Every structure is written in structure tokens, then in C-alpha cells.
Amino acid sequence: QVRFSLGGGNPNASDKSKARGLALKLNSKTDNWEMVVLNTEINFSKNPKEFWEFFAMKVPKNGKVDTKNIQKRTQQVASFRNYEAYLAKMGITSSVANTMYHSIHTFFVKDSKTQEMLPARFKFVPTNGVSYLNQDELKTKDDNFLESDAKAKLAKKPIEYKMVLVFANPNDVTNDTTALWSGEHKELEVGTLRVKKYDGTDCNGDVFMPGVLPSGVGEPQDPLFDLRNGTYVITFGRRQ
Known part of the structure; x- marks a missing residue:
């Protein structure tokens, strides 16, 4: 289950805003993983x-x-x-299909060979690339262009992203979500997220908890991670 969203708490916010999010639930018979990632x-x-x-x-x-x-x-x-x-x-992307999403937090993933927990952030990279609207193109869009664009694209084929782990370098700050990593980093593509169909807005009543992690993935060590989990519980209750 995937939910695309805009930043902030206004359900009628314009799609012309910059802040965007993607929430995701991955469920299997043995493990679950819930993610809340942003385009920053x-x-x-x-x-x-x-x-x-x-x-x-x-x-x-x-x-x-x-x-x-x-x-x-x-x-x-x-x-x-x-x-x-x-x-x-940062520009305003033309479609959720052309938006990159980031974990912001640094998680710890287990190396299957050494059993070492490696600090890494992850990102969802659109297979069709990232593209931005210029000012003239933006003027032609209405306030709900992301939804209509996604519907049109999904009617033809799935929207795809490559999930990529970005491993921290020795000097990277891993306990601060405001720290921007720079330079080259070792990356590992771990899978493909394929969004196949649009199911409406029913998922807006659901809660996606970043603290639901699968085996082999450890919690971030920054002070905001637990706060986000608690905050989402409160907002979920107020939406009911």
C-alpha cells in the first residue's frame, strides 16, 4: 500500500507546493516494514x-x-x-512519477556476511527520472494536477522507483536529520517499488508508522525518530 501526500496538515493544499511525501507498507508472512519518506x-x-x-x-x-x-x-x-x-x-516536480523520495533518517542495515549493522539512508529513485516544471508550465497546472497525472499514468502502466541504499562515509553525521551528506557514497540497489493502480483516498484514514521495521534493519539514533512515531499516533486519532 502506497500513499502520496503533500507537506503540512491542510487537506486542500495546492499541488504546486514543494514539500511532498510517500508512505509505504510492505507486508509479508514473516515481516513488515512501514516507511514515511519525503522529497527532501x-x-x-x-x-x-x-x-x-x-x-x-x-x-x-x-x-x-x-x-x-x-x-x-x-x-x-x-x-x-x-x-x-x-x-x-529545489524545483517543483511535474509528477509523483518524476519525484525522488528520501528516508532523511539514517537507519542501520545488517550485512548478511559480517552481521555488522551499517549506517545508511535510502531513497526511491523514479525509473523515468526526476523532472521539474518551469514557471510557464506551472501556470498551466491546477491545484490537483498530481492526482490527475498519477491516474492518467497508472491507467497505462505502473509507476516505478528503484529503492537504493546510500551508505554513510566515516565522517557523515548519522544522528542529525538536518545534516546533508555530500560527496560520493557507496550505493546498493535493493529492489523495485512498482505502483500498479489508483485506489482512491481511503488510505488517508490509515496510519503509517516509521517504527515498524523488518528484521535486519535497526532504528535511527537521532532524537526525532521516536517523536515522529508518537506524533503519527496522535494525528491518526484526530483523523478518525
Whole structure:
């Protein structure tokens, strides 16, 4: 089961926003794996305090959002500032079929030969490549173009992604979701995600828990991973 989404909590948000997500449930007779991945390589906060402030400062007070304070805090907090700069360089993809998704967290995967737990992030790379809309193309799109585009594509053939593990280098930060890895990394393609059909929006009532991991995959060691699991439980309850 796969759920495509936009960032934030507004169910009527425009598809022209940059932040996008993919949630996935992989189930077998012996193991389960649930993933929540984003189209950004990094997150906007490195700890629960920053996570809370990032959203709290955007809550309206007396009917108004304090935009000056948001701008001020975005520049003062390194995590917010770096994330803002990252988004500014990122384009808006033309389709979920042309969007790359990242784990953000660093997981630990077992080497079947040595039994060593290796730090790695993973990504879903679209087999048709990543493509972005220019400003003229964006103007021609409506606010729900991602859904209609996905329906049209799936009516013809599956949407495919290659799942790739990206192994950490010795100096890479593995306990901070705001840390952007740079340079060359050893990669390993481990499978193909093939989305075959559109089943509507029923999955919006489901919860996808990043803490559901299969044997051979260890939890991230950053302070946000457990927070995400707890937060998803709360939001799931409020959607019922």
C-alpha cells in the first residue's frame, strides 16, 4: 500500500507546493516494514524543541500569523535557515512519477556476511527520472494536477522507483536529520517499488508508522525518530 501526500496538515493544499511525501507498507508472512519518506534529503529540525517551534510559530494568534517573527526565527535557528535555503534551490516536480523520495533518517542495515549493522539512508529513485516544471508550465497546472497525472499514468502502466541504499562515509553525521551528506557514497540497489493502480483516498484514514521495521534493519539514533512515531499516533486519532 502506497500513499502520496503533500507537506503540512491542510487537506486542500495546492499541488504546486514543494514539500511532498510517500508512505509505504510492505507486508509479508514473516515481516513488515512501514516507511514515511519525503522529497527532501534533510529535515527542518534536529531535535523535539526545534520541531515544536517550527510549527508553533506558524499558528495564528488573534487571527494573524506573525510573519516577522517567522522570518526572524528562520534566520536565527540554523536548522530552519538551512532548510529554507535547501527548499529555495529545489524545483517543483511535474509528477509523483518524476519525484525522488528520501528516508532523511539514517537507519542501520545488517550485512548478511559480517552481521555488522551499517549506517545508511535510502531513497526511491523514479525509473523515468526526476523532472521539474518551469514557471510557464506551472501556470498551466491546477491545484490537483498530481492526482490527475498519477491516474492518467497508472491507467497505462505502473509507476516505478528503484529503492537504493546510500551508505554513510566515516565522517557523515548519522544522528542529525538536518545534516546533508555530500560527496560520493557507496550505493546498493535493493529492489523495485512498482505502483500498479489508483485506489482512491481511503488510505488517508490509515496510519503509517516509521517504527515498524523488518528484521535486519535497526532504528535511527537521532532524537526525532521516536517523536515522529508518537506524533503519527496522535494525528491518526484526530483523523478518525
